[in-house]
Structure formats: structure tokens, C-alpha cells
Amino acid sequence: MREGKIKVTQGIMIKPKYQIFIPGCIGSFEEQWSDCFNEFQLFLNTYPNQKAFIARVFVGANNPDEYFSYSKQIESRLNATGIPFSVVAESPESPVLVMIEAGFVNSADIQIEYGMAGTVRYSKINSSGYNEYWFAGVGSGIEGESTREKSANAFASLLEAFLKLGIGFNSVFRQWNYVEQIFDFDQTENRQRQNYQLFNEIRNEYYSKYLTGQGFPAATGIGTNLNGVTIECMAVTSDSEVTTVAISNPKQLNSYKYGQDVLKGDPQFSCKQNQPPQFERARLMTNGNGSRLFISGTASIVGQETIGLNDVEKQAYVTIENIGQLVSEKNLRAHYPELTVFPDKYAYVRVYVKNEEDIPTVKVICENHFGAVPMTFVKADICRADLLVEIEAEMIS
Template identity: 30%
Template sequence: MPHFAVNGLVLNNLCFSPEAGTTLSEKLADCYKQYAESTVNLTQHSVIRQTIFISSKSNSEYHQNKRKLFACAKLFFEKVPPTSIIAQLPDNGSLIVEIVCIEGLKPGELTFKQNDAASWLVIQRNAMKMIVAAGLSENKESNCILQQSTTAFELLQNILLEEEMEFSDIIRQWNYIEKITAHADYNNSVSQHYQIFNDVRTKFYQLSNFENGFPAATGIGMDFGGITIDFIAAKLDSKSSIIGVKNPVQHDAYNYSEEVLAENSAMIDFCKTTPKFERAKVLITPEGKWLFVSGTAAITGELSSEQSCIKQQTEMTIQNIQRLISPENLHNYGIDCSGKVTLKYLRAYIKHKSHIPQVKEICRKHFPEVHIAFVVADVCRPELLIEIEGEAVIH
């Protein structure tokens, strides 16, 4: 069971694929059954976040499936944890669910909160406070990526304000963007979905001072659903810290030149700004070090690989991750790696379904003991075929 400890708490990252069921709801119910049967010390109350990946053929079908799956989740959970339902085809062709659960909480340390538009969890242990939120979305059919991006960030901002936090307190953020490299017509000119999202992100992020760097993040495509954001944020105690980590072979995304950015004519005040994320973030507590690996692709410097072969791009992506989390690189940021860095979980986003077998073979060669989820999704640049993210423990 992939797990790691933070501040005396043990976090488990589990993934379930249905073994029975015909409808998506029946398949999700079977995954919940597997969870209940396979976890001895964990209950439904241990779950702090879930991500459900499904196949959908249209926005209307996606939203219909989303409602049905939430209804199924309500039958299993007394209070449904922060949940994202993502229109990315899983490798089994139907549905998989990732469940993040926690051990070691004392009564009163976990609080479920909600407002009119979102729900989130607050973990309070001693002086450390952590927020876990998922599924931040306009939650209705819309063709306007600008409005959907703005709404998602407003939902995020409202949670932070409620918890007396800022955007700079976000440690990890997942950004799911419908048809990420597609273009929409704004002001008689084309604007790329991902660039619109990045410019909206910049507009909100400017409200904070990111002294410890931007969050680790993934910006990835999905077939339908507009914009969905998940995030983890924390206010740390005096004994804990958060450190941003650069990749020795990649430029910081927030320092990209204009040449590798796309067009956005949808906004007047913010236009053609860079993606705001760190290549990795390390959360250090007295009990351990938790490493978030941002979505990583076959990019050197700021340029995409010239290779159009999935095998070569996958190998290059893995090499970029290995350089990023190497003890030598982490030492550059004052992070003690006297033991080793152990990857606990990976998620691979693959542009073409036909490439899944090749990617699986390569990933399992490099990471035979790591659980890896495989889903089909467009990457942030049209020429990129794969992106991989992960979590690790530093010993």
C-alpha cells in the first residue's frame, strides 16, 4: 500500500479498478466495496480526497454521469469527501478511482466544511493546518473557458479566505482543462484554452507574495467538463517548512519566454503570461519529508523534445523526473537525503490510447514497485505525447 507519514499522520494513496458492474455507478460501487474489504485500519471517514476518471462522449453525458456518480458516492460516504470526476479515459476503458486516505487522526482533528458551491476538509494538528479540496468547477455546461477558469479560481479563493489562507499557502494544485490545446474565438481572434487558464491563474496569484515559490502543479487536458481544480494548502508550524525544487535540465515554467507561449485575446489586463508552478515542492516536518512532483514532460530548457516517438518521450520524461528528485539535486536546496528518495505513487497522462501498452512497459521497467495510474489526456503542448506526476518520501 503506497503511503507516507507527515506530522505523525500516515497518508495512503490507493487506486481501484472495478471487477464487477455494468453501469458506471455499479462499477464505482464495486470499487468502494474493494476499498472496504482491503483496508483493515481505514474506514469511509479516513478518506480525504477521491478522483474518479471516466470516459465521456459529450459534455451533456459527462455532467449526467457526474450526477449519477455523486449519487453513488453518497450511498457509501456519510459525508462525501472532496471529489473530482475527470473526463479522462482510464486504461481499463471505463472507470478507475483514486482514494487518498489518512491514519492517525485524533478526534476533532479533521473537519468537513462546505459552502454553497464547494466542500473541503481541514486537518488541524497542533499548530499545523492543512486544507484538502477537490472538484472546484462551475459545474454546468459552458463553452467559455475564460468564465470557467475565473469561476474555479473564485471558488478556490473563497475557501482560502474562509480558512484565513492565501494562494501562496497552496502546496499542490491540479488543473484539469477541457481540450487544453484547443482554441476559442474571442474578440475576433483565437485564444488557446491553456493560455486563457494561465492568464487567469496569474491574475489571481498576483494577490499573494510567493516567498516559498509557487505550488507544485499539473496542468492537463480532459475531454469535457470545462475547468476543474483540486488543491492542498497548509499553514505550517515553526518546526516545518516548504521548499520549492528546480529541475537542473528544465527552465522554471514561470520564466518561459514568449516564444513558447500561446495566444490569448480574451483578456485585456493579463495576456500571454507564464504557467505559475514549481517543478516540485517538498514539505518538511519533524516526522518526515513529503515530495510532490509536478506534471513533467519531455522538455529540455523550455523546448519540447524533437522526438515524436512515444518511447523516446517517455524515457526523457522519466529521466527528467529522476534528475529532479535525485539526492544531488535536492541537496542543492538544503534538503537532507541521507537515506534515499522513494517514489510512492505516479500518474501518467498519455495523449493516445494506442500508446498505453508501450508506456506501461517502460514505466514498469523503471518503477517496478511503484503503483502507477494510466489515463488518456492531451498534454499542454500539441507535440507532447506524455506527462507524468508523482509523490515521494525522502528518507
């Protein structure tokens, strides 16, 4: 239903760069965070033309009080920069307790500004009428609220920010959805409701009402240890033409067509079926002079079935094969025959691994395949209990 290409507008093709900042010391969280932030600040001071448009801080926290304490320390440093950021409760590989993944653009070529829209922090990249908005930290971690309530609060905050900036859900190109204990179940309305399904229902409510164009955003739906529901997204508006195309994978069923047998938990009373996740496997942006490809969170799924049960190496290889199929020139040309400039370089790769002890194994496989690319490895639950690895990425020409 929401497939094909659409026209939006753009004057220049942004080519972001990503950097990962890891503490150089082994010590307490306070010591590691101070060292990590100092490395980040040193980069900003050393390269004044490199302006950050978003930052993700990954932390390992064992309980809400610990997460709250860590978040306060992180916010006290990053708030002063104006950069939109999220504090994500996904543990880096031990002994690292905290790290920063940040995206940068060269301000010698474009303009970047920071602001607040309602309660949401954002950055705006502008060049010759092209506007790219990045939003981070949009969410609710209030204790006592259900996942459904937290999801609704996150989307409501995002909508408020969009309305203040004069944009809408049709402009959203890439989205990240962090859901606490994503595949756990909660007793709601005397039914066993999965947290991911509760999030998907709210996403569907907002998309059904406010998303009127063709296609869904590229997206990642991933589990976190704490902090409820957090959304990040990138939206685009402009005054010159670019083609955007929803890219599917011939080896995988589109997520929004998943059958009920792979969607877990009871549906809500008002619905006969569970709501499948709504995202494209990837989205391509091109204007003839360049291209970018946003690769959604990808796992070891063929058709709609999980491949490589209890075998992390098998799942890592199948996931990489799925990405290879997705980004191949043959597949991109099949979706958009007029494409002339192909994305051929990875700007970043982020790898989610369910079990921390598997990170070294997955890291070797990914480094051998992707090469010298900024890569982040974190411990996180994937959207299915039997999935052990998920990989997302962005490619540029």
C-alpha cells in the same frame, strides 16, 4: 522571481498512502461504477483507521449528457461519505470505464474532518497544530461560458473557501488544474485564444493579487475531455516550523520563464505577450524528522523544447529522466544543503497518456522504472499538442 525557500509551520510529517480501485467486472458504466464503489467502501470498512482525505474518479465520457449522467451516479454515492472528490473526464485504459484514486492517512495518528466552505468540499488533517487542507471539485462546467469565465469562476470559488477557513494562496503547496480541451483554440475578441492560455491569465490575476510569498505551488495543468475547468489543491498551516523549498530542474527552464515561442495563440488585447504557466517543478517539505516531495506534472521537455516528437517511448524515457534529475539527492541538496532526511519512496505515480493505444507501452516503461507503486494511467491531452506523456508523483521519506 518566486524562487528559494520559505518558512511555514508544521508539527508532524504526514505520510499518506494511496489506493486505486478498479472495477472487477466488465460491463456497463453502471455495473462498473457499482463494483468500483463497493471495493472502495469495503476498504473503508475493513480498515477503519484509514481515512480518505481526497478521491479522484476518472471516467470516460463522450459528450456532456453522458458525463452529466455519470457524475450524478458518482455524486449520489460519494456525497454521503463527506470526502472531497473530483469527477475527471479522463478515460482509464479500456475496458475500464471508471476508477477511483484515493489518498488516505492513519487516523490513529492524526485527526481528520470533512466540511463545506462555501460551495467547496474539503478535508482537514490536523495533528499537534499542523493543518493540511485538501480541496477538490472546485470548478465550473457550465455550457456557454468561455474557458476564461470557467477559470475565473473556479478561482473565485476557491478564494471564497479560503476566506471562510482563514487561509490564503500563500498556504497552497500543491495544485491540480484540469482544463477541458486544453490546447484547443477559441475565437475570442477576434483573436485565436488557446484554452490553456486563457486559464493561465486568470491564474496570474489571482496569484498577482493574493500570492505574496516566495515561490509558486507545485502543479499539474492537464487536459480533460469535458467539464470546463476544475481545480484541486492542498494547503498547509501550522504552529511549528518546517522548511519548504521550491525545487527546479537544471535540465528544464522554469515554466514561468518560458519564451513566447512555446506559448500558443494570440495574447489578449490588454497584454503584449502570453502569460506563461506559473508553477514550480517540485516542492519539498521537511522538518528534520521527515520529508515530502510533490512532483509537478513533468513531460519530455529539455530547456523549453519538446524532445521526441511523435515518439511515445522516447518521451516516456525523457520524462522519467527529468524526474530522476529532479528528485536526485544532488539536486535536492543543491536547493537545500541542510536537508538530512531525503524522500526515497514514491507514494503514488499518475501517468497521463495522450493516445489510449500508447498506454500499454508507457505502462511497461513506468512499471519497470517505478516498480510496485500505486500508479494511475489515464488518457488525457497534455498542455502542448506535441506532448504524448506527462507524469506526476509524490515522494515520502
